[in-house]
Amino acid sequence: MRIANVRVISQAFFLVLFIACLYLATAPRIAGFPTSIFLEADPLVSVAVTIATGHLYHVGATGLFLGIGLLIATLILGRVFCGWICPFGTLQHLVHWLGFSRSAKARIDGNRYRKWYWIKYVILIGLLVGAAFQILQIGLLDPIALASRSFTDFVFPVIDQGLRLLGLGGIAPSQTPVFAGAWLIGIVFFTFLLMSVVIPRFFCRAVCPLGALMGVFSRLAVWRIHRDVETCDACNLCLKGCEGASDPHGTLRLSECMVCMNCVEDCPCQALSFKFLPPSESAKPWPDLSGRRAVLAGVGGAILFPSLRRAGATVPLSGSPGWIRPPGSHPEAGFLARCIKCDACLNSCPTNVLQPAGLEAGFEGLWTPILDMRVGYCDVTCTLCGHVCPTGAIERLTPDQRSGKAERPDGGEGPVQIGTASYDRGRCLPWAMDTACVVCEEVCPTSPKAIYNRKQEVVARDGTKRVMQRPFVDPKLCVGCGICEHECPIRGPAAVRVGSHIGTI
Amino acid sequence: MSESVSRRDAIKRIGACGAAAAALGGGALWLSGRRPRGAAPAPWALPSWAVAAKAGAPDQVVVRGSPAKRLVEAALEELGGIQRFVVPGDVVLIKPNAAFDRPAWQGSTTNPDVLRAMVAACMDAGAAEVLVADNPIHVPEGCFRKTGLGKATEEAGGRVWLPRKVDFGPVALPGTVLDGWSVFLEPLKRATKVIGIAPVKDHNLARASMTLKNWYGLLGGPRNQLHQKLDETIATLAGMVKPTLSVLDGTRILISNGPTGGSPEDVIDGSVLAMGIDGVALDAFGATLLEITAADLTYLGMADRQGFGTSDWTSLDTREVTV
CATH class of the missing domain: 1.20.5 (Single alpha-helices involved in coiled-coils or other helix-helix interfaces)
Structure with a gap:
């Protein structure tokens, strides 16, 4: 079989596997499958999160070790991942195969190296320097995180809704999840995809920080594409299918080559081969990035990210933000040093309570998970989000750890309290409108209940006396699950709402 | 090729x-x-900075009169001299009450003349370094400036240590409300001797703020939550810090509107200073200056029961002198 066909099969296999992992990570299908394997095997995630936290997060021998493993493979074989595995790369490949010109001349021109392809290295350097300041923004552009987020928040809900409209059932078990602001996530995703119609693999070649990282690590590759100048008749047909725009017709740009093997197939003279230790002079080992630009990128990142944080474009440094993070989340600063906005947690959440933050969690918090108790509630027995989190931003809890029966990884005691409910007595029916209610108390899941009632005698407007059950919160027992807020019958802002954990001692 | x-x-x-x-x-x-960056370091158990008793010298002294400098000198003399507490080469940490960005006459902070005299005495005794540290409620720079405590420290040869984020770490106090709490640890780790100098103040919640409550100024973290268990916290502080020496600065007494004061009517001239090795006893004595008794201060009883000192100050060998 032609090697390029083997590659196509590999690409198809990994794209299907990627989508299958996302599909299987949705409650209630999730059943111990390693559904976050793509995110864990992403070297940019491994490297950047390790820089941000000073620690390589791992679960036994897996976790972010996988990304290091892939980086070692890249050292030996070059950017095989980009050409053979990356699902976002494959999608772009598919888009330009469908949408780009069929003419050989147009394709040769489209696959020529453009001198601004160095931009991805600047992006990489800026993001990694930001990570060194514990400001982790790789998730905005990391292709795996971007694809995971886009499928979860936009593609799946749209397909699900479409299937339901056609009467074909749906992907989601009960009803289509909704994600606030998913339109923007979708626009970013499809803009990058459709750019492939203009320039094949525009994102991979010019933007992708993961590709840039692997480009740097390709430098020492012992197997690579080699052109035999004696055999080559300079027809340039090797550019026809060159995914990386890596100049196989000249001196190979090793950092750009995605090892797609198309040049080897397309060469009419068999001048191109994938060779063990070819002569050094047939490739340029380093990316085409001037030292001046590299330094400016580093300095830029060192100025941009900390000043954004200082300038309040990000989170309050007080450590008690007004939004609620999933159970097991690190305190805000540590959370932001780990969260890659892949939204795997949103995908796994059975109640849809997890939502991608817009700017309400600060610029840094864009598309990180926050809880919207009016959309869903946090099931107190559920710990799925931590189990799919690839970086440990949400720690893995067992249900017993969450309920406080077993020792918690954060060393805290008692149940995990993600927030505390409090009453808006001006909106609450028994408090303000002499109307019986206490749905909140009924649904409160803790035992004993954190929400309890006191019988109080009130004089109604018509002068009659009656006894009202009025709800109160015990802040020691409240875990902030938000089912009270979710079930509160008051429209608009609920009469009982969950805010940051109140922190009684 | x-x-x-x-x-x-x-x-x-x-x-x-x-x-x-x-x-x-x-x-x-x-x-x-x-370890991941930002992970809490291992909690630190504070050592005791107490020194051995000295034969013939009392463990507590009450000096009346003025000026403040003379009161400090006389008190040290009665206790057997500063050499009993500070030996050459010691790094002495002095913890005044610098909680508020307010002038000294308002009586909400330690009298700078008392601090100056104590820093000078430690320097005279051959201390390698005298550190003066507090984690005030108001902005630290302003507190040390307006109270005069910064200037007094520097004039006497000491060094002000303003709290920085990196100076804080968790304290090991198993089974107490403060276990794992963030404390201004770095100066404590440096110190070989620790001296507390606290003013005598009315306090809205604890009734009185004196030498034991003064250690509250070493706490970081969300310490505003500790008001939910204030007496328990102060009693725990009495066991957390075992200082070399405690000083109760009664040169001014904040008798009302505490612990901030703000008006001349809130302050009276106390002209008294007590010094000793038992903060619980000193506070019991201090209660009398506020015209209450030790029994009115719940935390004294709690500290006493846990063996951190005696709330019956008269049971100690106390020397009373006037200068």
Whole structure:
């Protein structure tokens, strides 16, 4: 079989596997499958999160070790991942195969190296320097995180809704999840995809920080594409299918080559081969990035990210933000040093309570998970989000750890309290409108209940006396699950709402 | 052009690739074993900074009169001299009450003349360094400036240590409300002797703020939550810090609107200073200056029951002098 066909099969296999992992990570299908394997095997995630936290997060021998493993493979074989595995790369490949010109001349021109392809290295350097300041923004552009987020928040809900409209059932078990602001996530995703119609693999070649990282690590590759100048008749047909725009017709740009093997197939003279230790002079080992630009990128990142944080474009440094993070989340600063906005947690959440933050969690918090108790509630027995989190931003809890029966990884005691409910007595029916209610108390899941009632005698407007059950919160027992807020019958802002954990001692 | 590489070149290239792979793998293994940045360090149990008793010298002294400098000197003399507490080479940490950005006459902070005299005495005794530290409620720079405590420290040869984020760490106090609490640890870790100097103040919630409550100024974290269990916290502080010496600065007494004061009517001239090794006893004595009794201060009883001192100050060998 032609090697390029083997590659196509590999690409198809990994794209299907990627989508299958996302599909299987949705409650209630999730059943111990390693559904976050793509995110864990992403070297940019491994490297950047390790820089941000000073620690390589791992679960036994897996976790972010996988990304290091892939980086070692890249050292030996070059950017095989980009050409053979990356699902976002494959999608772009598919888009330009469908949408780009069929003419050989147009394709040769489209696959020529453009001198601004160095931009991805600047992006990489800026993001990694930001990570060194514990400001982790790789998730905005990391292709795996971007694809995971886009499928979860936009593609799946749209397909699900479409299937339901056609009467074909749906992907989601009960009803289509909704994600606030998913339109923007979708626009970013499809803009990058459709750019492939203009320039094949525009994102991979010019933007992708993961590709840039692997480009740097390709430098020492012992197997690579080699052109035999004696055999080559300079027809340039090797550019026809060159995914990386890596100049196989000249001196190979090793950092750009995605090892797609198309040049080897397309060469009419068999001048191109994938060779063990070819002569050094047939490739340029380093990316085409001037030292001046590299330094400016580093300095830029060192100025941009900390000043954004200082300038309040990000989170309050007080450590008690007004939004609620999933159970097991690190305190805000540590959370932001780990969260890659892949939204795997949103995908796994059975109640849809997890939502991608817009700017309400600060610029840094864009598309990180926050809880919207009016959309869903946090099931107190559920710990799925931590189990799919690839970086440990949400720690893995067992249900017993969450309920406080077993020792918690954060060393805290008692149940995990993600927030505390409090009453808006001006909106609450028994408090303000002499109307019986206490749905909140009924649904409160803790035992004993954190929400309890006191019988109080009130004089109604018509002068009659009656006894009202009025709800109160015990802040020691409240875990902030938000089912009270979710079930509160008051429209608009609920009469009982969950805010940051109140922190009684 | 030759299509094959030389053996030397092949070894070099395979070696470089292998070395890079090994470095990456080794680095990953090492990094996987490191503590994550921001993870809480191991809690630190504070040592005792107390010194041995001195034969013939009392453990507590009450000096009346003025000026403040003279009161400090006389008190030290009665206790057996500063040499009993500070030996050459000591790093002395003095913890005044610098809680508020307010002038000294308002009586909400330690009298700078008392601090100056104590810093000077420690320097005279041959201290290598005298550190003056507090984690005030108001902005630290302003507190040390307006109270005069910063200037007094520097004039006497000491050094003000303003609290920085990195100076705080968790304290080990198992079974107490403060276990794992963030404390202004760095100066404590440096110190070989610790001296507290607290004013005598009315306090809205605790009733009185004196030498024991003064240690509250070493706490970081969300210490505003500790008002939910204030007496328990103060009693715990009495066991957390075992100082070399405690000073109760009654040169001014804040009798109302505490602990901030703000008006001349809130302050009276106390002209008294007590010094000793038992903060619980000193506070029991201090209660009398506020015209209450030790029994009115719940935390004194709690501290006494836990064996951190005696709330019956008269039971101690106390010398009373007037200058």
